[in-house]
Amino acid sequence: MNTSTKGIGKVIFSSSLGTLIEWYDFYIFGMLAKTISVQFFPDGNETAALLSTLAIFAAGFLVRPFGALFFGRLGDLIGRKYTFLLTLVLMGSSTFLIGLIPSYKSIGMAAPLLVLLLRLIQGLALGGEYGGAATYVAEHAPDGRRGYFTAWIQTTATLGLFVALGIIMVVKGSMSDAAFTAEWGGWRYPFWLSILLVGVSIYIRLRMSESPVFAKLKSEKKTSVNPLKESFGHRANFKMVLLALFGAVMGQGVIWYTGQFYAQSFLENTVKIEFMQNREILLWAIGLATPFFLVFGALSDKIGRKWIMLAGMLLGVIFYRPIFGMLLKDADAKEWKQRNEGMRYVKKEGLINPLIKLDTIKRNNETLQITHVKETWQMSEGMRFTLSYADTAALIIQDPLAINDSAKPKIIFSAGPSNILWVKADQKPVYSDKILSPALKWKFIGLIWIMIIFVTMVYGPVAAFLVELFPTKIRYTSMSLPYHIGNGVFGGLVPFIATLLSTTFTSDPLVGLWYPIGVAALCFVIGALYLNNKIDKNIND
Amino acid sequence: MVIAPVVIYFLVMGAIHNISSTGTKDINKPIPWVIIITIFTPIALGLMIFGWYSLKGEYDKLPESSDELE
Numbered sequence: 026m027n028t029s030t031k032g033i034g035k036v037i038f039s040s041s042l043g044t045l046i047e048w049y050d051f052y053i054f055g056m057l058a059k060t061i062s063v064q065f066f067p068d069g070n071e072t073a074a075l076l077s078t079l080a081i082f083a084a085g086f087l088v089r090p091f092g093a094l095f096f097g098r099l100g101d102l103i104g105r106k107y108t109f110l111l112t113l114v115l116m117g118s119s120t121f122l123i124g125l126i127p128s129y130k131s132i133g134m135a136a137p138l139l140v141l142l143l144r145l146i147q148g149l150a151l152g153g154e155y156g157g158a159a160t161y162v163a164e165h166a167p168d169g170r171r172g173y174f175t176a177w178i179q180t181t182a183t184l185g186l187f188v189a190l191g192i193i194m195v196v197k198g199s200m201s202d203a204a205f206t207a208e209w210g211g212w213r214y215p216f217w218l219s220i221l222l223v224g225v226s227i228y229i230r231l232r233m234s235e236s237p238v239f240a241k242l243k244s245e246k247k248t249s250v251n252p253l254k255e256s257f258g259h260r261a262n263f264k265m266v267l268l269a270l271f272g273a274v275m276g277q278g279v280i281w282y283t284g285q286f287y288a289q290s291f292l293e294n295t296v297k298i299e300f301m302q303n304r305e306i307l308l309w310a311i312g313l314a315t316p317f318f319l320v321f322g323a324l325s326d327k328i329g330r331k332w333i334m335l336a337g338m339l340l341g342v343i344f345y346r347p348i349f350g351m352l353l354k355d356a357d358a359k360e361w362k363q364r365n366e367g368m369r370y371v372k373k374e375g376l377i378n379p380l381i382k383l384d385t386i387k388r389n390n391e392t393l394q395i396t397h398v399k400e401t402w403q404m405s406e407g408m409r410f411t412l413s414y415a416d417t418a419a420l421i422i423q424d425p426l427a428i429n430d431s432a433k434p435k436i437i438f439s440a441g442p443s444n445i446l447w448v449k450a451d452q453k454p455v456y457s458d459k460i461l462s463p464a465l466k467w468k469f470i471g472l473i474w475i476m477i478i479f480v481t482m483v484y485g486p487v488a489a490f491l492v493e494l495f496p497t498k499i500r501y502t503s504m505s506l507p508y509h510i511g512n513g514v515f516g517g518l519v520p521f522i523a524t525l526l527s528t529t530f531t532s533d534p535l536v537g538l539w540y541p542i543g544v545a546a547l548c549f550v551i552g553a554l555y556l557n558n559k560i561d562k563n564i565n566d
Numbered sequence: 567m568v569i570a571p572v573v574i575y576f577l578v579m580g581a582i583h584n585i586s587s588t589g590t591k592d593i594n595k596p597i598p599w600v601i602i603i604t605i606f607t608p609i610a611l612g613l614m615i616f617g618w619y620s621l622k623g624e625y626d627k628l629p630e631s632s633d634e635l636e
Contacts, residue, residue: 087605264624267616514605525598547569551616555625 036165037177039233043113043226044158044178046219048185049192050120051151053215054144055082055286055520056189056304059293060205060212064128065136081141085148086517092152093505098253100157100501105164106235108501109157113230116150117223119143124216128208152513156505163492164236169326175488176322180315183480186285187311192218194304239497253502265494266507272556273490274511276338276548277483279541282516283345284476285311287541290520291349292469295527295534296356297457299409302466309470314477321485329558330486337482338545338552344479345538348472353534355465358410358456367405401458409460414453515544570610570617577603 062078100108123143129136166174196211205211257263292298370378379400403409495503523537530536581599
């Protein structure tokens with residue numbers, strides 16, 4: 026039984042730093058999805074470009090299980106240390122290279138294809154990283170404190186997100202929007218930064234020693250000859266892989282991604298909070314919630330892992346719709362406008378307000394005049410938003426008696442000769458770039474913080490849970506696959522499936538939540554019925 | 567065991583209903599559906615196997631040491 030904590034600090038630092046950087050590399054892509062969609066896809070349909078970018082983002086998640094199989098096997102054959110050194114090199118170099126790809130305008134279809142290829146390499150690398158890092162720390166941790174020490178690794182995913190957000194905010198804040206979104210603009214800097222961060226981490230990891238548990242196994246010549254076959258070909262172990270996936274990690278994955286990634290995407294694309302404030306809200310919520318990974322990891326050492334994880338899932342199932350509904354309702358700028366408390370126009374970046382642009386389009390016998398209007402308003406409480414709408418008028422030169430019934434209700438006036446008619450189309454106002462008042466901003470931070478607490482409950486104990494489920498000689502392989510299916514597939518697809526649902530069922534802006542709610546509910550039931558709350562003290566077998 | 571085929575059924579029906587060459591929404595494109603169905607089919611299969619194991623009582627007593635996994 027291992028009760029010593031000597032040297033554990035260095036182990037945690039060296040493992041966590043590299044893992045954090047890998048998460049950072051993986052997440053800057055998602056954080057910049059909207060900017061990237063403009064660069065690497067043709068002009069035209071913004072939603073299609075965003076969806077395609079999210080699909081490439083999702084592709085990186087979908088290959089994680091394959092990375093888990095490849096690198097998990099390697100880690101069980103040759104050792105943890107060199108395997109997750111290799112994953113770090115792959116991740117860092119592919120991230121750096123994404124930042125070097127020219128835009129679609131310069132190299133056409135090669136742009137999105139290259140991005141996809143590098144994104145797939147990122148996914149493979151990440152698939153190998155986590156299992157190695159969690160196993161490495163767990164195999165050094167003393168018995169009775171495994172939950173607490175592996176929880177440090179669990180903080181790295183959220184901290185990676187935090188660093189990604191922070192760096193993007195710093196870069197964006199230091200330049201104009203135009204400079205940030207230019208083809209070779211500031212949005213590339215976070216990608217280029219990765220190579221420096223990775224260099225430091227590689228240096229630190231090279232100085233690490235192999236896991237003592239694995240080293241012992243290797244010296245006794247008891248390592249697995251075929252970890253894949255032993256993990257998934259033997260029924261006794263395979264059934265535990267299935268239980269880990271469907272009873273724990275599947276739900277953990279959707280809770281993780283809904284509370285952080287989908288929350289950020291929802292605030293940006295549905296609620297339409299202004300870019301910088303959106304990121305600020307996430308940063309505060311993440312920063313204030315991160316210590317709870319350690320709290321729940323330590324708590325799981327005392328009371329078991331199972332019920333803490335399942336409680337996090339259940340809370341998500343119950344509270345997601347109310348919380349997201351509140352985010353939407355409280356940021357209803359139309360309602361702000363109707364309240365009309367000391368509202369005034371605001372000048373932004375030297376532009377006149379309102380900004381009016383007139384387009385004239387000729388089509389067959391018809392001339393359309395479309396007036397695009399963009400107004401920026403500010404209320405006395407400090408709330409601000411941009412209201413955009415298109416006012417369309419059509420000059421129709423034809424026999425007025427031939428106007429069909431469906432057009433008649435829209436006719437606002439007829440002027441001049443009887444063969445000329447003006448028809449006003451419906452306005453569709455869009456409220457965007459919303460800036461919340463300080464009080465409302467903190468309410469939003471609180472709501473996102475609550476969802477991240479659910480994340481800490483499901484994620485804090487899960488590394489120790491997975492390590493304890495499998496024997497040493499096939500641990501890296503066995504725990505990596507369910508982890509990356511649960512997180513990479515179920516969790517990683519949350520933004521994509523939610524966006525797909527909301528573009529189909531447009532009447533309900535919260536419809537995308539049914540996917541994570543359904544998955545978490547199913548996982549809760551399976552986990553409650555079949556998981557064991559006992560902690561395996563001996564992971565050396 | 568029941569949920570898995572139901573999920574695949576709904577995904578396939580959703581694909582049949584929504585994929586349209588004349589459609590203009592993003593949901594009308596076949597590629598996202600193909601990818602999602604391809605990814606979820608083996609997972610659904612795994613869920614069915616899990617259901618089969620649980621019906622057979624394989625999870626009534628979980629192993630407490632690695633010897634029981636040999």
